[in-house]
Amino acid sequence: MIEKREKRKKIFYVPGMISLVLIPLFCLCHFDNIEAFKTYGALDFGLPNKEDFEKHRVGDLRKYKIFNFNNQKSKEEQKLKELRFFTRDLVKQYDTINGAKVQFGPKTDYDTFVSVIDIVSEEKVPTYVLFNNYMYVIASAKPKKRGFVCGTTEYFLRNSRLIEEENREKELNVFQISFLKQRWPILLGYFGIVLINIFALVKFNKNKKYNQK
Numbered sequence: 378m379i380e381k382r383e384k385r386k387k388i389f390y391v392p393g394m395i396s397l398v399l400i401p402l403f404c405l406c407h408f409d410n411i412e413a414f415k416t417y418g419a420l421d422f423g424l425p426n427k428e429d430f431e432k433h434r435v436g437d438l439r440k441y442k443i444f445n446f447n448n449q450k451s452k453e454e455q456k457l458k459e460l461r462f463f464t465r466d467l468v469k470q471y472d473t474i475n476g477a478k479v480q481f482g483p484k485t486d487y488d489t490f491v492s493v494i495d496i497v498s499e500e501k502v503p504t505y506v507l508f509n510n511y512m513y514v515i516a517s518a519k520p521k522k523r524g525f526v527c528g529t530t531e532y533f534l535r536n537s538r539l540i541e542e543e544n545r546e547k548e549l550n551v552f553q554i555s556f557l558k559q560r561w562p563i564l565l566g567y568f569g570i571v572l573i574n575i576f577a578l579v580k581f582n583k584n585k586k587y588n589q590k
Contacts (some may be wrong), residue, residue: 440478447482464500467516477514
């Protein structure tokens with residue numbers, strides 16, 4: 378005689394559903410906070426020797442406004458904003474009278490120095506010179522309209538910066554696309570499991586209400 382098996386009730390562990398959804402999200406938030414997905418780059422710049430610096434009289438070319446970065450980091454953020462707005466105005470107005478003189482000291486941290494480099498690069502400053510503990514930020518005169526413009530050093534540098542920015546954007550896009558191509562099965566599987574569990578949980582709740590009636 379074959380014994381009839383008793384049909385057992387399916388057990389749904391609801392907290393497991395919460396862990397399945399929230400733990401990966403917490404991991405993504407943690408990776409984002411520690412900048413695990415951040416891409417790093419480099420910026421090339423040259424340092425003039427003393428003879429060239431004195432020959433071109435860089436220190437006397439403009440009426441420089443001094444920005445001293447040698448204090449606590451909390452106070453540097455406001456100065457960085459002021460430097461950004463000041464250099465932006467120099468470039469937009471083609472100011473050949475004024476300039477910015479950035480002073481670094483023994484208390485200047487590396488992040489502040491990099492932020493200054495980023496500012497002059499992002500604001501498309503045509504000329505900046507780093508000499509000793511100072512950086513001299515200089516704007517250029519408004520170019521004259523000509524039928525044909527010969528490639529000058531300034532034009533070459535500006536064009537090089539534009540090419541570098543385009544290359545950085547292309548590298549970032551390639552990295553993101555490559556990351557998605559490599560990880561799409563995992564992401565697809567994760568969302569598939571989440572959807573299956575959501576449907577199963579909804580069905581379980583409906584059956585539970587139906588059985589109670």
